[in-house]
Amino acid sequence: MNTLTEQTPAQLQARLQELENIYADYKSRQLSLDMSRGKPGADQLDLTVDLLTCVNEQEGFRAANGFETRNYGLVDGIPEVKALFADILGVTPDQVIVGGNSSLNMMFDYIASAYAKGVGGCTPWCKLDTVKFLCPAPGYDRHFAVTNHFGVDMIAVPMTAAGPDMDMVEELVQDPAVKGMWCVPMYSNPDGITYSDDTVRRLAKMQTAATDFRVMWDNAYCMHHLSDDQDVLLNVYDAAKEAGTQDRFVMFTSTSKISFPGAGVAAMAASPANIAEVKARMTVQTIGYDKINMLRHARFFKDIEGVKAHMRLHAAILRPKFAVVLEALAAHKLQEKGVATWHNPKGGYFVSVNVMAGCAKETVRLLKEAGVVMTGAGATYPYGNDPADSNIRIAPTFPALDELKTAMELFCVCAELAAVRKLLA
Amino acid sequence: MNTLTEQTPAQLQARLQELENIYADYKSRQLSLDMSRGKPGADQLDLTVDLLTCVNEQEGFRAANGFETRNYGLVDGIPEVKALFADILGVTPDQVIVGGNSSLNMMFDYIASAYAKGVGGCTPWCKLDTVKFLCPAPGYDRHFAVTNHFGVDMIAVPMTAAGPDMDMVEELVQDPAVKGMWCVPMYSNPDGITYSDDTVRRLAKMQTAATDFRVMWDNAYCMHHLSDDQDVLLNVYDAAKEAGTQDRFVMFTSTSKISFPGAGVAAMAASPANIAEVKARMTVQTIGYDKINMLRHARFFKDIEGVKAHMRLHAAILRPKFAVVLEALAAHKLQEKGVATWHNPKGGYFVSVNVMAGCAKETVRLLKEAGVVMTGAGATYPYGNDPADSNIRIAPTFPALDELKTAMELFCVCAELAAVRKLLA
Numbered sequence: 001m002n003t004l005t006e007q008t009p010a011q012l013q014a015r016l017q018e019l020e021n022i023y024a025d026y027k028s029r030q031l032s033l034d035m036s037r038g039k040p041g042a043d044q045l046d047l048t049v050d051l052l053t054c055v056n057e058q059e060g061f062r063a064a065n066g067f068e069t070r071n072y073g074l075v076d077g078i079p080e081v082k083a084l085f086a087d088i089l090g091v092t093p094d095q096v097i098v099g100g101n102s103s104l105n106m107m108f109d110y111i112a113s114a115y116a117k118g119v120g121g122c123t124p125w126c127k128l129d130t131v132k133f134l135c136p137a138p139g140y141d142r143h144f145a146v147t148n149h150f151g152v153d154m155i156a157v158p159m160t161a162a163g164p165d166m167d168m169v170e171e172l173v174q175d176p177a178v179k180g181m182w183c184v185p186m187y188s189n190p191d192g193i194t195y196s197d198d199t200v201r202r203l204a205k206m207q208t209a210a211t212d213f214r215v216m217w218d219n220a221y222c223m224h225h226l227s228d229d230q231d232v233l234l235n236v237y238d239a240a241k242e243a244g245t246q247d248r249f250v251m252f253t254s255t256s257k258i259s260f261p262g263a264g265v266a267a268m269a270a271s272p273a274n275i276a277e278v279k280a281r282m283t284v285q286t287i288g289y290d291k292i293n294m295l296r297h298a299r300f301f302k303d304i305e306g307v308k309a310h311m312r313l314h315a316a317i318l319r320p321k322f323a324v325v326l327e328a329l330a331a332h333k334l335q336e337k338g339v340a341t342w343h344n345p346k347g348g349y350f351v352s353v354n355v356m357a358g359c360a361k362e363t364v365r366l367l368k369e370a371g372v373v374m375t376g377a378g379a380t381y382p383y384g385n386d387p388a389d390s391n392i393r394i395a396p397t398f399p400a401l402d403e404l405k406t407a408m409e410l411f412c413v414c415a416e417l418a419a420v421r422k423l424l425a
Numbered sequence: 426m427n428t429l430t431e432q433t434p435a436q437l438q439a440r441l442q443e444l445e446n447i448y449a450d451y452k453s454r455q456l457s458l459d460m461s462r463g464k465p466g467a468d469q470l471d472l473t474v475d476l477l478t479c480v481n482e483q484e485g486f487r488a489a490n491g492f493e494t495r496n497y498g499l500v501d502g503i504p505e506v507k508a509l510f511a512d513i514l515g516v517t518p519d520q521v522i523v524g525g526n527s528s529l530n531m532m533f534d535y536i537a538s539a540y541a542k543g544v545g546g547c548t549p550w551c552k553l554d555t556v557k558f559l560c561p562a563p564g565y566d567r568h569f570a571v572t573n574h575f576g577v578d579m580i581a582v583p584m585t586a587a588g589p590d591m592d593m594v595e596e597l598v599q600d601p602a603v604k605g606m607w608c609v610p611m612y613s614n615p616d617g618i619t620y621s622d623d624t625v626r627r628l629a630k631m632q633t634a635a636t637d638f639r640v641m642w643d644n645a646y647c648m649h650h651l652s653d654d655q656d657v658l659l660n661v662y663d664a665a666k667e668a669g670t671q672d673r674f675v676m677f678t679s680t681s682k683i684s685f686p687g688a689g690v691a692a693m694a695a696s697p698a699n700i701a702e703v704k705a706r707m708t709v710q711t712i713g714y715d716k717i718n719m720l721r722h723a724r725f726f727k728d729i730e731g732v733k734a735h736m737r738l739h740a741a742i743l744r745p746k747f748a749v750v751l752e753a754l755a756a757h758k759l760q761e762k763g764v765a766t767w768h769n770p771k772g773g774y775f776v777s778v779n780v781m782a783g784c785a786k787e788t789v790r791l792l793k794e795a796g797v798v799m800t801g802a803g804a805t806y807p808y809g810n811d812p813a814d815s816n817i818r819i820a821p822t823f824p825a826l827d828e829l830k831t832a833m834e835l836f837c838v839c840a841e842l843a844a845v846r847k848l849l850a
Binding site for chain 1: 470474709710
């Protein structure tokens, strides 16, 4: 099959007419579908309903250490949940702080504290003229929104199949104004890429000009495999210990897409020095997070094996949805036509599609006009600026399967339509 | 009866010997009691256990507006809980943001944002040489810890029976570096004083040099009456509207001592301009707080009348405890002896005792040595510095009634012993 660029104007014109007709037909159906947000579907939420009532009068309200979860205290969380997150993040329980319902909030707080008070005894960012942060892109828009909120200069670093372009990272961190980096190291948002061992080791080993350089290691999807064919992420803290850079990595995760988005439990993990610094701030910030909700999670999941078993239930629901996305892209031969490329993720919450350069915004616009809401084109880049106007994040988890099928058919039509129009313009 | 200061050295010496004997007797009993923290007792926690299971599969998971509380969304909370807090704080629901489990955390976030980004479009505090904050004292140590964390100069303002000394406040706010003020306007921590209507009106009306002056109106105890003989607090937002100073007041409260400390729901309320500013920050900070826990509270309490009825159950448990404290102080004639003064609160969580000047630390030390832990002397003042070394905060809610009786007997002995020793020194 020829790519679109190899076709004659007459061939393109004919294809344009076909696509316009198909698109007009979709538009007449007055769809109203949403593929914009990485949120679980209702059937996934139902998997965890027993969690909500497992802390009750019969079962009691005490943590494993006898602590009454209904009263004040334990700023860093109940022991059994610290232990659970330690296993999930590959650290020891004393390195863990269990938070509230949002790992994003814990990340915001960490950056806010770096801005106001500094980290590792270094100058607070607010006292510096310039602070820069590396942003592997495409990435998570809400990460970029946090650093943007604090006036940080964000530098996009291209993602490769092995993670962020490490040659570029190693060069950029020679600038002492570069204070850190966002990472979603496993099943990255949106690409679904897991950093290679080499990438993780280079992140741990590299020399940074800033002594307070921090990697915001958002391991949001570390339990979110789609099947038993799983990626494996190197333990970054072990690599950092080997390199003597333990203080560089601040790890985050949550059960938002394990139990409930908004009613799950978040956690962070880091070196003893970093944890001591964060706890000192937290004792000013709060008397403690919701220990009853921690206890619910401890009782429902029991341990990491319980989480793994539960995630297989999620995967069974999600596999067909990811399949619909990938099958539609393949069936429409978008790669062969030169209309789009994508990565086939083994986990996470997204499929990231790179449409023909200059066509992402138009594709999203066409979809919206026909009633299908996508994540805004460009949202996956710092400042919302995708220089190639190419990346579109597809979130297949929330829509029902038949709706997703319709939306993906339309997606493929719109991506090709935008490409053909562009070539004819 | 004569005060101690009117007694002869011989009389004092005789009394000293009596008190030393009583104290030695208590010490030999090896007590281990805690009157340090304003936390509910176990019987209070039991009042709300049905709240924990009222969101379940049978009852469903949807808010009044049909919103699925188990998924992402609604950054400012579910409508029925916004309405509940609006009634509690005397504002309209659109002025309310429902938060996580901690109003202290919401206050920290507000101050942190003033520091990093500024409020009302004014210069961020971090860009100013000096920021000062008024701290009515005695007050809440955790308020002072927040402003101290951000390097704010804290100015103690004496509390009167009508609230903070308003002559002093009105003078101090002429300094443009004075950016705000902490207030616990009802059943204040620790005095249990409710601001008079005149105090509230003067706070609303006063001219402040700083245009971004903010009153952190922590209405933590607005529902926490001890009986039907209740204080009444003027609606500060109405007073502010009348004076055209709506943006001055940022109100906070929570259900921490209504449902569960650490697993309750917190809220803030403010002017539309302030709420818009906070929401803009919150959309960067989090995807939303725990809506399932909000729904639990909405279902369990239903409305403000439900909260009021529930608070009567708390009051029935707390009244005897406050009575024990006040009866012990009266029975030992500490006021007549010139050993201590106190306020008889109609609500809240504390009894604040002012022992003889220079005797608070020693009284707390004597208690500790005999096995009774109190809030540290001085903790109720900015920088932990009570210039008169006089104020001690008694938290009678957590100990069992018989333990409390013992602890209060010992308290009275220690307060008088410290005073007699001082007079003889």
